[in-house]
Amino acid sequence: MKFSKATDYALHALVYMIHRDGDTVKIPVQDLSVALNVSTTYLSKVLTRIVKANYITSTSGAKGGYRLQQNWENVTVYDIVVAIDGVQTLFEDSFDHGNECRIQAAMMEAQDNLINTLKNKKLKDLTV
Amino acid sequence: MKFSKATDYALHALVYMIHRDGDTVKIPVQDLSVALNVSTTYLSKVLTRIVKANYITSTSGAKGGYRLQQNWENVTVYDIVVAIDGVQTLFEDSFDHGNECRIQAAMMEAQDNLINTLKNKKLKDLTV
DNA sequence: TATATAATAGATATATAATATCTTTAATTG
DNA sequence: CAATTAAAGATATTATATATCTATTATATA
Numbered sequence: 418m419k420f421s422k423a424t425d426y427a428l429h430a431l432v433y434m435i436h437r438d439g440d441t442v443k444i445p446v447q448d449l450s451v452a453l454n455v456s457t458t459y460l461s462k463v464l465t466r467i468v469k470a471n472y473i474t475s476t477s478g479a480k481g482g483y484r485l486q487q488n489w490e491n492v493t494v495y496d497i498v499v500a501i502d503g504v505q506t507l508f509e510d511s512f513d514h515g516n517e518c519r520i521q522a523a524m525m526e527a528q529d530n531l532i533n534t535l536k537n538k539k540l541k542d543l544t545v
Numbered sequence: 546m547k548f549s550k551a552t553d554y555a556l557h558a559l560v561y562m563i564h565r566d567g568d569t570v571k572i573p574v575q576d577l578s579v580a581l582n583v584s585t586t587y588l589s590k591v592l593t594r595i596v597k598a599n600y601i602t603s604t605s606g607a608k609g610g611y612r613l614q615q616n617w618e619n620v621t622v623y624d625i626v627v628a629i630d631g632v633q634t635l636f637e638d639s640f641d642h643g644n645e646c647r648i649q650a651a652m653m654e655a656q657d658n659l660i661n662t663l664k665n666k667k668l669k670d671l672t673v
Numbered sequence: 674t675a676t677a678t679a680a681t682a683g684a685t686a687t688a689t690a691a692t693a694t695c696t697t698t699a700a701t702t703g
Numbered sequence: 704c705a706a707t708t709a710a711a712g713a714t715a716t717t718a719t720a721t722a723t724c725t726a727t728t729a730t731a732t733a
Contacts, residue, residue, distance in 0.1 A: 459692070461708095520560060527663050573679065587721070587722055603681085606729050
């Protein structure tokens, strides 16, 4: 019952990127790994998922790196959580009680409240 | 980012116990394990944590078993989550940004909303 | 008191997932 | 072409949850 470190890394990396002039610059993973004190290889794997999800772009080769997409101001914390960990169900009922199971329903309600909070948090708001 | 199976088992076991005449009967783990289709040994380990947390009592020996505490009507889903998994922080910031870290703050707010929902759910309400 | 029943505790096993590293490949610049 | 940088694949490491097994302790009752 924890958010993954990968999500933590991704959020911090993105906030760092926003600070470094938003979508105007390309930042190599090397820079980010120094800033966050995380290995380049692992951070790169994490960021690749953010690329796939289309919140940043990447360019290989010299002078390459990661750059925020132009739409970055609308990206939410929830978007990143999903990009890293996928859409998860917090509570998987081991028992096949179907939809009428009240335990399941209670957990779902709690989960919805968690998710909605994260949907209302834009990365932009975390950088002020 | 998931609730544990142990929590799932505990909630179902407790709801089952409530159905079986509340706090008036002792129910051996054998019965519960049949009802939930979970091994007696593991379920027993799980329930011992609920005993420690004082939401049920246990008596060894013949005619023994688990019995709800008299206060069971006030026990919440959150109480059980804590009894099983302890008080957890959903998001542990790997970076020592201190309290002013906005990422941390956003995650905390989401977590609070999750927890408050579970605090407002009594086991009693899951059994109607 | 002996026997059967039932929870608890400790040791250990199994499974799974997250985290991390290493190496190779592909793309880009100058 | 040489240097740089991301991506991908293979693998290793670590951590944790889940589960089982055995031994021990407690209780009821025949």
